[in-house]
Amino acid sequence: MSSQGLAKEHYEMGLKKTPFYSRQKELDIMNEWHRWSGYTVPNVLNDVTFEYFAIRNSASVFDITPMAKYRIKGPDALDFMNRLLTRDMTKLRVGRVGYSVWCDDEGMVIDDGTVFRTSENEYLLCAQERQLETLKRNALGFDISFDDVSDDIAALSFQGPLTCTILKKVGFEGIDQLKMFDLKEFAFAGTTVMISRTGYTGDLGYELWINPENAGDLWDALFEAGKNYNVKAIGGDALEIARIEAGLLMAGKDFSPATSTVRPGHAKSPYELGLDWLVKLDKGVVFNGRRALIQERNKGPRYRFVRLDVEGNKTACSAYIFDRQGGKTIGHVSSAAWAPTAKKNVALGFVDMPYGEVGSTVWVEIYYQKELRWNRRWAKAVVMDGPFYNPERKTLTPPEAV
Amino acid sequence: MTKAYDIIIAGGGHNGLVCAAYLAKAGKKVLVLEKNDIVGGAAITKEVFPGKSVSLCAQFLHQFNTRIADDLKLSEFGLEFIDTDCRTSLLSNDGRHLTVSFDGQVEGDVAEDEVKAFQILITRLQEFSETLGFLADIPPIDIFDPDMQDKLSALKLGWKLRFGLGAEKMSDFLRIVGMNIYDLINEELEDDRLKALLSVDSVLGTHAGPRSPGTILTYLYRQIGGGKGRTLVPKGGMGAVSKAIAASAQAKGADILTGMHVREVLIDNCRVVGLRTSCGTVYNAPIVVSNADPKTTVFDMVGSRHFEADFVHRINTIRMRGNSCKLHLSLNSIPEFSGLGSEALAGRVVIADSADYVENSFNPAKYNEWSSSPVIEFSIPTLNDPHLAENGHVLSATIQYAPYSLKGGWTDEAKEAFKNICIDTLSRFAPSLKDSIEQSLLLTPVDLENEIGMQGGNWHHGEFTLDQMLMMRPVPLASRYALPLDGLFLCGAGAHPGGGVMGSAGRNAANAILRGDKS
Numbered sequence: 001m002s003s004q005g006l007a008k009e010h011y012e013m014g015l016k017k018t019p020f021y022s023r024q025k026e027l028d029i030m031n032e033w034h035r036w037s038g039y040t041v042p043n044v045l046n047d048v049t050f051e052y053f054a055i056r057n058s059a060s061v062f063d064i065t066p067m068a069k070y071r072i073k074g075p076d077a078l079d080f081m082n083r084l085l086t087r088d089m090t091k092l093r094v095g096r097v098g099y100s101v102w103c104d105d106e107g108m109v110i111d112d113g114t115v116f117r118t119s120e121n122e123y124l125l126c127a128q129e130r131q132l133e134t135l136k137r138n139a140l141g142f143d144i145s146f147d148d149v150s151d152d153i154a155a156l157s158f159q160g161p162l163t164c165t166i167l168k169k170v171g172f173e174g175i176d177q178l179k180m181f182d183l184k185e186f187a188f189a190g191t192t193v194m195i196s197r198t199g200y201t202g203d204l205g206y207e208l209w210i211n212p213e214n215a216g217d218l219w220d221a222l223f224e225a226g227k228n229y230n231v232k233a234i235g236g237d238a239l240e241i242a243r244i245e246a247g248l249l250m251a252g253k254d255f256s257p258a259t260s261t262v263r264p265g266h267a268k269s270p271y272e273l274g275l276d277w278l279v280k281l282d283k284g285v286v287f288n289g290r291r292a293l294i295q296e297r298n299k300g301p302r303y304r305f306v307r308l309d310v311e312g313n314k315t316a317c318s319a320y321i322f323d324r325q326g327g328k329t330i331g332h333v334s335s336a337a338w339a340p341t342a343k344k345n346v347a348l349g350f351v352d353m354p355y356g357e358v359g360s361t362v363w364v365e366i367y368y369q370k371e372l373r374w375n376r377r378w379a380k381a382v383v384m385d386g387p388f389y390n391p392e393r394k395t396l397t398p399p400e401a402v
Numbered sequence: 403m404t405k406a407y408d409i410i411i412a413g414g415g416h417n418g419l420v421c422a423a424y425l426a427k428a429g430k431k432v433l434v435l436e437k438n439d440i441v442g443g444a445a446i447t448k449e450v451f452p453g454k455s456v457s458l459c460a461q462f463l464h465q466f467n468t469r470i471a472d473d474l475k476l477s478e479f480g481l482e483f484i485d486t487d488c489r490t491s492l493l494s495n496d497g498r499h500l501t502v503s504f505d506g507q508v509e510g511d512v513a514e515d516e517v518k519a520f521q522i523l524i525t526r527l528q529e530f531s532e533t534l535g536f537l538a539d540i541p542p543i544d545i546f547d548p549d550m551q552d553k554l555s556a557l558k559l560g561w562k563l564r565f566g567l568g569a570e571k572m573s574d575f576l577r578i579v580g581m582n583i584y585d586l587i588n589e590e591l592e593d594d595r596l597k598a599l600l601s602v603d604s605v606l607g608t609h610a611g612p613r614s615p616g617t618i619l620t621y622l623y624r625q626i627g628g629g630k631g632r633t634l635v636p637k638g639g640m641g642a643v644s645k646a647i648a649a650s651a652q653a654k655g656a657d658i659l660t661g662m663h664v665r666e667v668l669i670d671n672c673r674v675v676g677l678r679t680s681c682g683t684v685y686n687a688p689i690v691v692s693n694a695d696p697k698t699t700v701f702d703m704v705g706s707r708h709f710e711a712d713f714v715h716r717i718n719t720i721r722m723r724g725n726s727c728k729l730h731l732s733l734n735s736i737p738e739f740s741g742l743g744s745e746a747l748a749g750r751v752v753i754a755d756s757a758d759y760v761e762n763s764f765n766p767a768k769y770n771e772w773s774s775s776p777v778i779e780f781s782i783p784t785l786n787d788p789h790l791a792e793n794g795h796v797l798s799a800t801i802q803y804a805p806y807s808l809k810g811g812w813t814d815e816a817k818e819a820f821k822n823i824c825i826d827t828l829s830r831f832a833p834s835l836k837d838s839i840e841q842s843l844l845l846t847p848v849d850l851e852n853e854i855g856m857q858g859g860n861w862h863h864g865e866f867t868l869d870q871m872l873m874m875r876p877v878p879l880a881s882r883y884a885l886p887l888d889g890l891f892l893c894g895a896g897a898h899p900g901g902g903v904m905g906s907a908g909r910n911a912a913n914a915i916l917r918g919d920k921s
């Protein structure tokens with residue numbers, strides 16, 4: 001209900017626009033947008049290929065304002081995070097960022113995201129999907145508060161080999177000393193911007209977090225400093241290619257978040273997502289999913305996450321995976337793309353155990369369209385060991401010799 | 403250096419004591435720590451007025467598990483009964499009181515046909531109770547991962563329903579089991595007073611009126627102890643039951659300490675290692691059994707952070723609304739209840755003259771208000787058991803409905819006002835009552851929470867409704883006494899089969915521990 005004189009309720013407002021909307025709109029020649037957590041964001045602004053190559057060869061700017069962001073603070077903040085997340089949070093120091101998943105009691109992944117330890121008793125949790133209900137449930141009995149700050153923080157993902165150079169030019173002194181997963185606050189335009197060396201492209205990159213009022217200035221500063229470095233605003237399609245190439249998972253695409261999954265066997269555990277390294281069963285304190293994950297470790301998971309190098313150049317989107325041509329269905333592809341830099345036809349997917357050991361061969365049946373007509377083809381695929389693309393500069397500090 | 407124990411039981415309610423006795427009997431070294439000065443929880447006899455000791459809360463045994471009494475040889479440890487077939491009298495506004503015995507014999511002006519219909523009905527219900535009764539003595543069936551025992555129990559239930567009862571009765575059972583008592587009694591009976599009696603027996607201790615769903619189940623539940631619906635009154639008050647159990651446990655080697663408030667269950671590396679009392683003493687043991695209610699156990703004794711979040715959420719949403727008060731009146735003489743002899747007063751007396759009276763009395767509780775015409779169950783126990791009082795008498799009453807979260811709170815004024823309502827209600831049948839009252843004591847649900855510990859003052863440690871029964875008690879996936887924290891068990895009324903002085907939860911918990919169960 002909205003009564004006269006009052007602001008409209010959020011659900012009556014239609015699509016929200018991020019503080020970068022008008023700047024993106026100026027560059028937009030494609031008019032392809034989609035909805036992300038209530039905001040409208042571009043799939044592509046100009047050309048997917050150009051945008052993708054900006055990620056890999058120069059610098060790309062992607063609007064991540066719609067990310068769900070929560071500020072968690074209080075005397076029990078560490079204990080709270082340690083119970084919520086599968087990782088050992090005592091290891092995450094102030095000024096560091098951690099990637100983690102969180103599970104329900106059955107050990108099924110609710111979502112993945114990044115955790116910023118902004119001070120001793122304060123964290124920022126960023127995720128693809130909304131987490132209020134999960135946080136509320138987890139807060140029982142902890143002396144913490146949590147706030148949804150999704151709309152209070154504008155954010156840009158700034159990714160590519162030249163990003164450090166450009167940030168230095170903007171005036172963020174010492175940015176080249178930031179190690180991977182470091183975070184630091186910098187003065188900017190009379191306010192502060194929090195910069196973390198994080199991203200979703202498997203490459204050198206940063207994420208910039210700022211209040212919405214100064215967000216436009218930040219955008220302008222990046223483009224001004226980067227004008228001779230081919231800085232490009234990009235949409236979600238280019239990013240999607242980069243993250244598949246880097247072999248990174250996406251909630252809602254590669255796995256169905258446990259909180260919105262009802263069919264048995266459709267939710268996945270961290271082990272089944274190939275994220276064993278995120279689970280610290282022996283961290284000495286209880287965390288969500290612990291008991292189920294101990295059992296799973298003893299029994300063995302049901303599925304295996306695989307990164308596939310697929311023969312040919314037809315992408316294996318939504319393909320089934322078989323043990324041999326025309327054989328038994330053993331899994332499915334969840335994400336697939338032609339990876340331009342790795343120069344590989346790649347796919348991410350899941351197979352039933354014990355299939356999919358590294359180096360083994362499986363088969364996919366690929367459906368593809370040619371001038372509106374569907375064709376299909378069988379293709380061999382080899383299970384890769386690790387990501388298809390993993391440049392050295394991703395982790396080097398300083399990242400470049402410019 | 404403290405003695406080494408295998409198992410520590412936090413809380414010496416009758417269930418904790420039963421659990422201790424069975425564990426000690428099996429050779430375990432057991433320690434019981436009770437925060438109050440006497441053991442028994444809500445099953446105690448206490449000096450409520452100088453020189454006058456009566457059952458503080460629970461007063462009548464309906465469900466007492468005869469098997470436990472035999473196993474623990476409670477009669478050898480001093481348990482005796484004043485009355486093994488305590489009758490219930492119903493006070494009617496028009497003076498047409500009734501007195502009814504467990505098998506449906508009615509004294510009073512009720513038509514013969516009606517008495518017959520009443521007897522048929524209670525026999526029918528009694529048979530259903532007996533069919534279900536065995537479920538109280540076993541852990542709830544694990545429907546997710548049933549073992550041989552679970553499968554046998556499921557078969558036994560099916561067998562009992564289909565072949566024990568026969569097709570016709572089974573069909574009848576399935577029809578009525580989810581109904582409310584109000585609809586059933588209106589199908590079968592005419593007499594308002596008999597309907598009132600069955601209504602009261604279905605709703606005592608609950609947050610429900612006779613028209614609330616599940617009130618047939620609560621009625622059936624009250625009869626399951628093996629006593630065929632009989633009501634027993636222990637000699638020396640309800641505390642005698644707890645005392646006998648404690649003595650039996652001690653004789654088998656269990657240690658029992660009172661005045662020991664368990665502050666914190668100690669956890670190391672995700673498992674129980676002992677506990678700390680409020681005076682700072684630490685006791686180590688690999689197993690801690692909580693006789694407190696599930697919410698108190700999880701949130702106060704252990705701490706929610708030692709459990710996973712979905713489990714904590716489920717515990718947090720257990721409904722535990724208490725609506726019952728206890729009123730004790732110290733009397734210098736027996737007041738005259740018009741039309742009721744002293745034999746009846748020594749038994750169980752109920753004030754409610756129709757099912758609608760009971761329902762109306764429940765209505766305000768839905769809105770956190772008390773009933774101004776409450777349902778009352780009372781007795782003057784000192785009549786039959788003279789050792790309870792050096793002189794004079796005590797009238798002890800359970801009063802419904804008076805909600806825990808009373809609008810405006812249970813201030814001193816509120817307590818005084820409600821007490822007057824209760825006394826006025828009693829005085830309608832005994833005009834001289836006020837003259838014989840020397841002192842009075844009202845225990846509201848808040849007082850019960852403070853004295854005994856049961857949250858919400860809910861005497862079942864969690865409302866007894868279909869969604870909080872059997873494998874859903876206290877919450878799904880944790881119904882078999884082992885809670886999802888290694889070494890932690892629950893043995894009180896919050897676990898299956900539930901509240902009432904019965905002992906089954908304590909016995910089942912002991913069995914689960916001895917079997918080495920894990921959640």
Ligand SMILES: Cc1cc2nc3c(=O)[nH]c(=O)nc-3n(C[C@H](O)[C@H](O)[C@H](O)COP(=O)(O)OP(=O)(O)OC[C@H]3O[C@@H](n4cnc5c(N)ncnc54)[C@H](O)[C@@H]3O)c2cc1C
Pocket residue numbers: 412413414415416417418435436437438441442443444445458459460461462463464465607662663664665693694698703726727728800850853854855856859861862863893894895896900901902903904907
């Ligand atoms: C007013 C009233 C009338 C009732 N009338 C009847 C009746 O007539 N017939 C009947 O069958 N039932 C009746 N009941 C219900 C019955 O009394 C209870 O369901 C039953 O006694 C519960 O037993 P329990 O052992 O599971 O728990 P409780 O009796 O609640 O015992 C729990 C024990 O744990 C102790 N404890 C809790 N926390 C701690 C801690 N941190 N440290 C140490 N100790 C702790 C408590 O002090 C208590 O002694 C009545 C209840 C009430 C309140």
